[in-house]
Amino acid sequence: MEKYLITGGLGFIGYNYLLNFTKKDCEYVCLDKVTYAANIDQLPRLLEKGNIRFIKEDITNRDAIFKLFKNEKFDYVINFAAESHVDNSIINPYIFAESNYIGAMVLMDASVKFGIKRFHQISTDEVYGDSQKDTQIIQFNESDALHPSSPYSVSKAATDMYALSMHRTYNLPITISRCSNNYGPFQFKEKLIPKIIYNAKNNKNIPIYGDGLNMRNWINVKDHCKAINLIFDKGKDGEIYNVTGNDFLSNIELAKRVLKILNKPESLIEYIPDRLGHDFCYVIDDLKIRELGFNNDFCLLEDLEKLVDWYITY
Numbered sequence: 001m002e003k004y005l006i007t008g009g010l011g012f013i014g015y016n017y018l019l020n021f022t023k024k025d026c027e028y029v030c031l032d033k034v035t036y037a038a039n040i041d042q043l044p045r046l047l048e049k050g051n052i053r054f055i056k057e058d059i060t061n062r063d064a065i066f067k068l069f070k071n072e073k074f075d076y077v078i079n080f081a082a083e084s085h086v087d088n089s090i091i092n093p094y095i096f097a098e099s100n101y102i103g104a105m106v107l108m109d110a111s112v113k114f115g116i117k118r119f120h121q122i123s124t125d126e127v128y129g130d131s132q133k134d135t136q137i138i139q140f141n142e143s144d145a146l147h148p149s150s151p152y153s154v155s156k157a158a159t160d161m162y163a164l165s166m167h168r169t170y171n172l173p174i175t176i177s178r179c180s181n182n183y184g185p186f187q188f189k190e191k192l193i194p195k196i197i198y199n200a201k202n203n204k205n206i207p208i209y210g211d212g213l214n215m216r217n218w219i220n221v222k223d224h225c226k227a228i229n230l231i232f233d234k235g236k237d238g239e240i241y242n243v244t245g246n247d248f249l250s251n252i253e254l255a256k257r258v259l260k261i262l263n264k265p266e267s268l269i270e271y272i273p274d275r276l277g278h279d280f281c282y283v284i285d286d287l288k289i290r291e292l293g294f295n296n297d298f299c300l301l302e303d304l305e306k307l308v309d310w311y312i313t314y
């Protein structure tokens, strides 16, 4: 039976992946440090599936990770583990360098040593930097230069570079996906959509940065997970794949739509000073993964009501 190591498997995307996108005839080890962002109370649902085990560990713990690789003999690794909140990275960048870069290095070094068949690194569209240049919007493809703007995106960009160097130097079979903003269940409430919903539900002010016009591209977490499996099945070693959704929404429009669904007044919106270094938008070209056969099944504008309902009743 082939065996996967899924790091960060209790986080928003990793958890959705393990819940809905595992293969019945494979074995999975979910490894997570269990930070504040982990869905630890939801672990039993994963264990019930029968082919998933859980290990609490920090990917920066080199000795423990090497021992684990030696004992478990993984075939595949998908690295979801990361500190993921940009605001936190502005306050405390060090932990982002540690978990996102050093942690991924440890995993890749162990993967070289123990002969992994494929290492997939979950990256982000934020590595390209802001798509708005003067008055123009630029669309990035996988071979464009990286211009990360925040300590978070720097840590992700550095990891992508390390992954490519491991491929070049040691022939480590790596693939990288750079995805836009995910939406879906089990996301920690510091993130934009859950925060808007919780605050609106509790009649609390909804903080919106600057003029609220910053745009994000939104993809259903299920489409992201589907793309990851497609890259596993059809992607080529050493390649990067952009993954994106169909909807672009400004933060203010998103907040207004949620308020409307919940029948709450727009006066709950509170404009706050802009995030330092705030990127206006990220626009990426996803032709390469579409050529592998990828299509989005979902779109946020159709899913929003259901999503709001999920967070309200969760």
Ligand SMILES: NC(=O)c1ccc[n+]([C@@H]2O[C@H](COP(=O)([O-])OP(=O)(O)OC[C@H]3O[C@@H](n4cnc5c(N)ncnc54)[C@H](O)[C@@H]3O)[C@@H](O)[C@H]2O)c1
Pocket (backbone or CB within 6 Å): 007, 008, 009, 010, 011, 012, 013, 014, 031, 032, 033, 034, 035, 036, 037, 038, 039, 057, 058, 059, 060, 079, 080, 081, 082, 083, 084, 085, 098, 099, 103, 122, 123, 124, 125, 156, 178, 179, 180, 181, 182, 183, 187, 188
């Ligand atoms: N959420 C998005 O919209 C989005 C978009 C593109 C890419 N990504 C990337 O996808 C990945 C998953 O993001 P997410 O939104 O699920 O993040 P998340 O913050 O919800 O979850 C991250 C998980 O990683 C774990 N973790 C953190 N540091 C760890 C460490 N040192 N060792 C082991 N586990 C550790 C946490 O406990 C948590 O369970 C990240 O790499 C992120 O950069 C996220």
